[in-house]
Amino acid sequence: xxxxGFYKLLIIGLLCLPGLKSSGQQQDMAFIEGGTYxxxxxxxxxxxxxxxxxxxxxAVTNTDYQRFVEANPQWSKENAKRIFADSNYLYHWPDSxxxxxxxxxxxxxxxxxxxxxxxxxxxxxxxxxxxxHEWEFVARAFPKNDVSxxxxxxxxxxxxxxxxxxxxxxxxxxxxxxxxxxxxxLVWEWVYDFNSIVMNNDGRNQEEMPEGLFCGxxxxxxxxxxxxxxxxxxxxxTSLKGNYNLRKxxxxxxx
Amino acid sequence: xxxxxxxxFAILLIxxxxxxxxxxxxxxxxxETTASCCSTDKETxxxxxxxxxxxxxxxxxxxxxxxxGKQLALKDFAGKPVVLTMFFTHCEYxxxxxxxxxxxxxxxxxxxxxxxxxxxxxxxxxDTPERLKSYAxxxxxxxxxxxxxxxANQIKALSILLNINxxxxxxxxxxxxxxxxxxDQGGAIVFQQDGLQTKxxxxxxxxxxxx
Numbered sequence: 001x002x003x004x005g006f007y008k009l010l011i012i013g014l015l016c017l018p019g020l021k022s023s024g025q026q027q028d029m030a031f032i033e034g035g036t037y038x039x040x041x042x043x044x045x046x047x048x049x050x051x052x053x054x055x056x057x058x059a060v061t062n063t064d065y066q067r068f069v070e071a072n073p074q075w076s077k078e079n080a081k082r083i084f085a086d087s088n089y090l091y092h093w094p095d096s097x098x099x100x101x102x103x104x105x106x107x108x109x110x111x112x113x114x115x116x117x118x119x120x121x122x123x124x125x126x127x128x129x130x131x132x133h134e135w136e137f138v139a140r141a142f143p144k145n146d147v148s149x150x151x152x153x154x155x156x157x158x159x160x161x162x163x164x165x166x167x168x169x170x171x172x173x174x175x176x177x178x179x180x181x182x183x184x185x186l187v188w189e190w191v192y193d194f195n196s197i198v199m200n201n202d203g204r205n206q207e208e209m210p211e212g213l214f215c216g217x218x219x220x221x222x223x224x225x226x227x228x229x230x231x232x233x234x235x236x237x238t239s240l241k242g243n244y245n246l247r248k249x250x251x252x253x254x255x
Numbered sequence: 256x257x258x259x260x261x262x263x264f265a266i267l268l269i270x271x272x273x274x275x276x277x278x279x280x281x282x283x284x285x286x287e288t289t290a291s292c293c294s295t296d297k298e299t300x301x302x303x304x305x306x307x308x309x310x311x312x313x314x315x316x317x318x319x320x321x322x323x324g325k326q327l328a329l330k331d332f333a334g335k336p337v338v339l340t341m342f343f344t345h346c347e348y349x350x351x352x353x354x355x356x357x358x359x360x361x362x363x364x365x366x367x368x369x370x371x372x373x374x375x376x377x378x379x380x381x382d383t384p385e386r387l388k389s390y391a392x393x394x395x396x397x398x399x400x401x402x403x404x405x406x407a408n409q410i411k412a413l414s415i416l417l418n419i420n421x422x423x424x425x426x427x428x429x430x431x432x433x434x435x436x437x438x439d440q441g442g443a444i445v446f447q448q449d450g451l452q453t454k455x456x457x458x459x460x461x462x463x464x465x466x
Contacts, residue, residue, distance in 0.1 A: 081311075083310045195421070198420045198432065242415035
C-alpha cells in the first residue's frame with residue numbers, strides 16, 4: 001500500500017514536471033496571438049501583420065538586471081564598453097553596484113540601459129527584444145478592468161502630464177487584456193528595430209524627415225491622445241542611438 | 256506648409272527631449288562621449304597588434320563571410336584604415352551610387368596606400384557570399400574591397416552601432432540611410448559622410464589624416 005502510494009506520487013510528480021515548467025513561462029510571459037494593425041508611421045494605408053509571440057508581462061527590474069550583471073561582468077557599470085553603452089549607463093546605480101541599502105527599489109524598472117545592454121540581457125534569458133510592431137501591437141490593448149474607449153488615453157495623458165499616481169514599480173500602473181503590465185505609464189521601452197524608421201538622408205534633402213511622421217502629425221488633434229502618444233513614441237525612437245542610456249528608458253523581452 | 260510641419264516636428268522633438276525626459280544631462284554626455292572617441296586615435300596608430308579603444312566598432316562580436324566565403328570577424332580589419340558602408344546588391348537606386356562614391360574616393364588615393372573598403376549587406380537572405388562575389392566581379396574592384404554577409408541579428412546590431420537606419424520592405428528592397436564611415440586602425444569612427452553623389456575629398460582627407 002505504501003509502495004503504491006509512493007509510485008502514485010512519483011507518477012503524479014513526473015506528470016507535473018513539464019506542466020510546472022511551462023506554467024513558469026506563462027507566469028512571466030503572456031502569449032500574444034498575432035494579428036494585423038495599422039502602424040502610426042504608415043498612416044491609414046497599410047496593415048502590418050504581427051505573428052504570434054510571447055511578451056514579458058513586466059518590464060525588467062533593477063534586481064533582474066543585477067543578476068545579469070553578476071553573471072556577465074562585461075556588462076557591469078565600470079566594464080561596459082562605451083561604444084555599447086555611453087557614460088550614463090546605470091547612472092542611477094552606485095558605482096560599487098546595486099546593494100540592499102542603496103540605489104533604487106528592487107521592483108523598479110531598470111533604466112539607464114542601452115539597446116546593446118538590453119539586447120544582451122534578453123539573449124542571456126534565451127529571449128529577444130520585442131520588435132517595434134510587436135510592441136505597438138501589445139500597447140494598443142485596453143486595461144483589463146476598464147475597456148471603455150478612453151481608458152488607455154487617460155492613462156497616457158495622465159502620464160505625459162505627470163498626473164499619474166503610482167509607486168514606480170513594475171506591475172503598478174495597469175494590466176492590459178493580454179495580462180501585460182504597464183505598456184504605458186511607467187517607462188519608455190527599447191524595441192529591437194527602433195532604427196527601422198528611415199530618415200531620408202540623401203544629400204539633396206538633408207532636412208527631410210520620415211514622411212509618415214508628417215502625415216501623422218498633420219492628422220493629429222487634441223481628441224486623439226492615442227495617436228498623439230504614438231507620434232511621440234516614434235519621434236522619440238528616431239532620436240535614439242544604440243548606446244544611449246536615458247533615465248526614463250527601460251525594456252522588456254519577448255520570445 | 257511642409258516647412259511648417261518640419262518645424263512642428265522639430266519643436267515637438269526638442270520639447271520631448273528637454274522637458275519630457277529631462278535629458279539635458281544625457282545629451283551633453285553623449286557629445287562628450289563622441290568627442291572622446293576621436294581623441295584616442297593617436298594611441299591606436301602605431302603599435303601592432305592594434306589595441307582597441309572603448310569606442311571601437313570592432314568590439315562587436317560575430318562571424319561574417321566575405322565574397323570569397325572566408326569567415327572573419329570585424330576585428331580582423333584592425334591595423335588599416337577602413338571605409339565602411341552598408342548596402343545590398345539588389346538595390347536599384349542608392350547603392351550603385353554609394354559604390355560609385357567609394358570608387359571616387361579610391362581614385363584619389365595613392366596606389367601604395369593601405370586601406371580596406373568594407374561593404375556590409377542588409378540582405379541576409381539574398382546576398383550570399385556567392386552573390387557578393389559576382390557583384391564584386393561585376394564592379395571590377397580590387398582585393399581591398401570586402402563585401403560582407405552576416406545573419407539578420409548581426410546586421411541589426413552593426414547598423415545600430417553605426418547609426419544607420421534601415422527597413423526591409425515587402426518588395427524585397429530596403430529603405431536605408433546612405434552613410435560612409437571612416438574607421439581608424441583601431442576601429443573607432445573618425446569621420447562619417449551622409450548622402451549620395453557626395454564629394455570624395457572629405458573622406459580622402461579623413462583617410463590621409465590616419466596615416
